[in-house]
Amino acid sequence: xxxxxxxxxxxxxxxxxxxxxxxxxxxxxxxxxxxxxxxxxxxxxxxxxxxxxxxxxxxxxxxxxxxxxxxxxxxxxxxxxxxxxxxxxxxxxxxxxxxxxxxxxxxxxxxxxxxxxxxxxxxxxxxxxxxxxxxxxxxxxxxxxxxxxxxxxxxxxxxxxxxxxxxxxxxxxxxxxxxxxxxxxxxxxxxxxxxxxxxxxxxxxxxxxxxxxxxxxxxxxxxxxxxxxxxxxxxxxxxxxxxxxxxxxxxxxxxxxxxxxxxxxxxxxxxxxxxxxxxxxxxxxxxxxxxxxxxxxxxxxxxxxxx
Amino acid sequence: xxxxxxxxxxxxxxxxxxxxxxxxxxxxxxxxxxxxxxxxxxxxxxxxxxxxxxxxxxxxxxxxxxxxxxxxxxxxxxxxxxxxxxxxxxxxxxxxxxxxxxxxxxxxxxxxxxxxxxxxxxxxxxxxxxxxxxxxxxxxxxxxxxxxxxxxxxxxxxxxxxxxxxxxxxxxxxxxxxxxxxxxxxxxxxxxxxxxxxxxxxxxxxxxxxxxxxxxxxxxxxxxxxxxxxxxxxxxxxxxxxxxxxxxxxxxxxxxxxxxxxxxxxxxxxxxxxxxxxx
Numbered sequence: 001x002x003x004x005x006x007x008x009x010x011x012x013x014x015x016x017x018x019x020x021x022x023x024x025x026x027x028x029x030x031x032x033x034x035x036x037x038x039x040x041x042x043x044x045x046x047x048x049x050x051x052x053x054x055x056x057x058x059x060x061x062x063x064x065x066x067x068x069x070x071x072x073x074x075x076x077x078x079x080x081x082x083x084x085x086x087x088x089x090x091x092x093x094x095x096x097x098x099x100x101x102x103x104x105x106x107x108x109x110x111x112x113x114x115x116x117x118x119x120x121x122x123x124x125x126x127x128x129x130x131x132x133x134x135x136x137x138x139x140x141x142x143x144x145x146x147x148x149x150x151x152x153x154x155x156x157x158x159x160x161x162x163x164x165x166x167x168x169x170x171x172x173x174x175x176x177x178x179x180x181x182x183x184x185x186x187x188x189x190x191x192x193x194x195x196x197x198x199x200x201x202x203x204x205x206x207x208x209x210x211x212x213x214x215x216x217x218x219x220x221x222x223x224x225x226x227x228x229x230x231x232x233x234x235x236x237x238x239x240x241x242x243x244x245x246x247x248x249x250x251x252x253x254x255x256x257x258x259x260x261x262x263x264x265x266x267x268x269x270x271x272x273x274x275x276x277x278x279x280x281x282x283x284x285x286x287x288x289x290x291x292x293x294x295x296x297x298x299x300x301x302x303x304x305x306x307x
Numbered sequence: 308x309x310x311x312x313x314x315x316x317x318x319x320x321x322x323x324x325x326x327x328x329x330x331x332x333x334x335x336x337x338x339x340x341x342x343x344x345x346x347x348x349x350x351x352x353x354x355x356x357x358x359x360x361x362x363x364x365x366x367x368x369x370x371x372x373x374x375x376x377x378x379x380x381x382x383x384x385x386x387x388x389x390x391x392x393x394x395x396x397x398x399x400x401x402x403x404x405x406x407x408x409x410x411x412x413x414x415x416x417x418x419x420x421x422x423x424x425x426x427x428x429x430x431x432x433x434x435x436x437x438x439x440x441x442x443x444x445x446x447x448x449x450x451x452x453x454x455x456x457x458x459x460x461x462x463x464x465x466x467x468x469x470x471x472x473x474x475x476x477x478x479x480x481x482x483x484x485x486x487x488x489x490x491x492x493x494x495x496x497x498x499x500x501x502x503x504x505x506x507x508x509x510x511x512x513x514x515x516x517x518x519x520x521x522x523x524x525x526x527x528x529x530x531x532x533x534x535x536x537x538x539x540x541x542x543x544x545x546x547x548x549x550x551x552x553x554x555x556x557x558x559x560x561x562x563x564x565x566x567x568x569x570x571x572x573x574x575x576x577x578x579x580x581x582x583x584x585x586x
Contacts (some may be wrong), residue, residue: 022403025415035453039431040425122331123572129534136336147336190576288429
């Protein structure tokens with residue numbers, strides 16, 4: 001469309017077009033470079049330096065330390081468990097979110113009574129600030145007078161009376177995941193609903209005539225038509241959960257016994273609690289690599305499967 | 308056949324009810340608790356309906372614990388500024404990306420797309436020093452710019468998809484009439500993408516309202532702290548929490564977002580869906 005546009009307006013406008021376009025983009029480019037791209041490159045560079053808070057106070061540059069930040073993280077056994085925790089959290093939440101979001105979207109798409117109302121009311125958890133959604137679930141899970149403790153007590157007939165999900169290393173990750181799912185399912189449902197609207201009804205009808213049952217129709221018609229929406233929804237969810245920080249920080253602080261220490265918690269602790277910025281930067285560098293690899297693999301799988 | 312249909316409809320309702328309870332009940336539970344007396348909130352087993360409903364904890368929030376409202380006000384200032392500035396930048400940059408197709412566009416788009424992936428902590432480790440060098444650390448301006456930066460990539464893509472839907476003929480007519488380029492953008496085209504501006508502005512407000520990490524590292528003065536960090540540092544003690552107060556804070560801290568959402572959901576939902584599905 002634009003090509004023809006420029007031709008109509010004449011070729012001599014090409015240069016002024018360029019200047020005008022650049023001028024409009026300039027603020028965005030400046031802020032993105034100054035506050036995202038430069039800091040990222042800078043922090044990767046600092047991950048190779050011995051660089052602590054005293055360097056900032058005394059205004060001394062960091063000193064190259066032969067990958068010591070990375071080596072330390074591996075040798076003191078901090079990095080690998082938090083990589084594992086991050087992956088467990090991301091995959092658990094992304095998969096659960098997709099299944100539950102899809103289930104809700106499918107139900108709402110059948111046009112049941114009040115679906116418009118449900119669509120808007122279900123979005124409420126999405127607008128709750130992350131820190132507060134952590135507080136909401138901490139109150140649900142509270143160890144002395146929490147509702148979940150009471151419900152577990154009732155359901156198990158009084159056998160489990162001290163259920164405290166966040167205080168137990170085996171279950172704490174699940175507890176934080178509940179809060180994450182709670183906040184994220186609404187948006188996933190909304191996007192998947194938009195995808196479902198693009199599935200042509202006549203295709204589904206024709207398949208039904210040919211004797212395909214509901215499950216077959218879902219896997220062979222609905223899913224393939226939603227491919228691009230699913231891809232966007234899942235990619236967004238992978239990135240968001242990789243970055244999750246406030247929920248862990250308020251709900252468990254990475255504990256108990258480091259069972260919920262993810263890359264986010266580890267890097268924050270190294271950089272802003274132990275004031276060792278070099279080491280924190282090393283964690284975030286590994287973290288970014290992990291994210292790139294996971295997103296890349298995901299896109300690869302998506303391109304190859306003919307779903 | 309009929310039996311199958313009944314079974315299907317039971318499953319459908321069961322799925323709906325279970326997921327909706329999961330999504331809606333926790334906030335409802337917090338709301339109920341905020342109207343209980345402190346004594347009743349700490350009762351076990353818990354009561355499902357407040358026995359003597361009271362606004363005690365709301366009064367205490369307004370009178371005794373009103374530092375909360377400093378953070379609240381700061382959050383409004385930061386989120387509001389971010390929303391306005393982000394929208395302005397997206398209106399300009401989105402137009403450029405949608406209307407002019409130069410070779411650098413794909414590089415800019417690639418840079419924007421990758422920029423939203425990077426973890427905030429990685430940026431902050433470096434920004435802590437960089438903002439210190441230009442005296443923007445521990446200032447509202449520094450915080451606003453850092454928070455905005457995280458939203459600019461997505462909002463520009465979103466905005467440019469709105470411009471794609473506006474026919475070029477309008478601008479050509481205006482050019483023939485002798486209008487300047489900026490005039491055309493702000494007087495002729497921008498008014499047509501108002502829904503997009505609303506979507507971008509509200510989305511940006513929502514994300515800035517939610518910020519925790521930027522403020523926790525870039526701000527050290529208590530009077531400049533924003534909501535999430537203020538709550539975490541002042542009201543979440545090491546050992547025990549004052550749960551009535553925290554539940555009240557949760558409700559008051561969420562309320563503006565819920566109101567905003569219900570007023571503008573049409574724009575937000577449409578905008579986000581358009582941006583995500585196209586972009």
